Amino acid sequence: MSLAPLLDAAPAIPLHAFAAMAAFFLGMIQLTAPKGTLPHRVLGWVWVALMLVVALSSFWIHQIRLVGPWSPIHLLSIFALVMLALGVIAARSRNVRRHKITMVSIFFGALVIAGLFTFMPGRIMHTLIFGS
Secondary structure (H helix, E strand, C coil), X not given: CCCXXXXXXXXXXXXXXXXXXXXXXXXXXXXXXXXXXXXXXXXHHHHHHHHHHHHHHHHHCCCCCCECCECHHHHHHHHHHHHXXXXXXXXXXXXXXXXXXXXXXHHHHHHHHHHHHCCCCCCHHHHHHHCC
């Protein structure tokens, strides 16, 4: 395993990947730690910031081109941005149920499921883990 394929890629790709990995691990902590505490709120804001980096940086990644420079992954980024806003609004309005559903959906949809697709043959993360 070598980080070279990731570090040799265009700058948006390692930024996107490292932010996604950090968001994944922080999200795991958030899902299992006590809710409503000061640490949960602080780490929640850090997680939102990381997810903003993940979603926004994806707009400079054009490895898969289906419609001009865009792919269905970019629709997921728009979805993640909208859901992040809705999740923060839900938390700020103390709608715990909506906040939980929104944030868990972002975690599994934008990090877990989308993350699994990065390990498909031909993708940088596949090369990083399994070699060329």
